[in-house]
Amino acid sequence: MITLFSHGKDDKPAPEDDLVTSGTGTAQLSVAAVENDFVAGVYEKLASVYDLAFGPTLQPGRVRALERMAIQPGERVLEVGVGTGINLALYPKSCRMIGIDFSSSMLEKARERVARGGLRQMRLLQMDAADLKFADDSFDIVYAPYLISVVPDPVRVAQEMRRVCRPGGRIIFLNHFLSPSPFVSRVERLISPLTIHVGFKADLDLPAFLAQSALEPISIEKVNVPRIWSLVTCVKD
Numbered sequence: 001m002i003t004l005f006s007h008g009k010d011d012k013p014a015p016e017d018d019l020v021t022s023g024t025g026t027a028q029l030s031v032a033a034v035e036n037d038f039v040a041g042v043y044e045k046l047a048s049v050y051d052l053a054f055g056p057t058l059q060p061g062r063v064r065a066l067e068r069m070a071i072q073p074g075e076r077v078l079e080v081g082v083g084t085g086i087n088l089a090l091y092p093k094s095c096r097m098i099g100i101d102f103s104s105s106m107l108e109k110a111r112e113r114v115a116r117g118g119l120r121q122m123r124l125l126q127m128d129a130a131d132l133k134f135a136d137d138s139f140d141i142v143y144a145p146y147l148i149s150v151v152p153d154p155v156r157v158a159q160e161m162r163r164v165c166r167p168g169g170r171i172i173f174l175n176h177f178l179s180p181s182p183f184v185s186r187v188e189r190l191i192s193p194l195t196i197h198v199g200f201k202a203d204l205d206l207p208a209f210l211a212q213s214a215l216e217p218i219s220i221e222k223v224n225v226p227r228i229w230s231l232v233t234c235v236k237d
């Protein structure tokens with residue numbers, strides 16, 4: 001168990017855009033099933049091209065997420081699935097940030113970035129998002145950018161994120177989710193067994209995911225272009 005920091009503080013929830021008011025506790029989250037070994041293999045291969053392939057297109061969402069977070073000095077932030085550390089320069093230097101990832105190749109890129117950017121106040125640890133080695137209530141903000149549709153068991157990861165977040169803290173997901181449009185969602189379900197080969201499921205069902213994770217969002221904001229990614233903010237009660 002890794003023991004961290006010592007204090008918490010009140011947060012300021014972001015304004016609400018569009019609330020999910022219903023969900024289904026039993027729906028299948030995705031048609032695509034993956035295992036950790038498969039995902040790890042994909043990201044070992046992707047590490048050298050990740051920033052080029054997924055950098056600029058997904059960057060507006062990353063920037064928006066950090067604006068929304070409005071991190072206060074001293075706040076403890078956990079980024080789950082830190083990857084190549086593409087978000088690291090966006091965090092204020094005054095916060096206490098830890099990034100975890102299970103891919104050694106992705107983490108190696110993140111470590112290079114930390115060294116290049118003089119971001120030595122940030123800690124990077126190799127860890128499975130489904131088995132976080134932190135005590136309960138360790139963080140003010142637990143943030144998963146472009147991670148939750150990658151992992152084999154999104155609900156297990158959300159439960160871990162919730163566990164390590166302090167009461168009143170924020171649990172934030174930035175991700176693509178299944179479209180509400182019947183036509184688009186059919187296409188997303190069809191392609192999801194293919195998209196897992198480039199690192200994500202295209203058909204993660206947001207209302208079902210939230211219901212099964214017992215999380216209630218305080219805001220859901222559409223981000224990126226096209227606006228098919230969502231920034232989902234939840235508060236731990």
Ligand SMILES: C[S@@+](CC[C@H](N)C(=O)[O-])C[C@H]1O[C@@H](n2cnc3c(N)ncnc32)[C@H](O)[C@@H]1O
Nearest residue numbers: 043081082083101102103106127128129145146
């Ligand atoms: C799509 S990348 C996101 C990287 C970064 N957060 C960003 O904003 O681009 C997903 C990352 O999650 C990591 N990952 C996937 N499954 C994981 C797990 N079970 N535990 C920890 N990291 C995981 C992958 O290694 C990869 O680095």
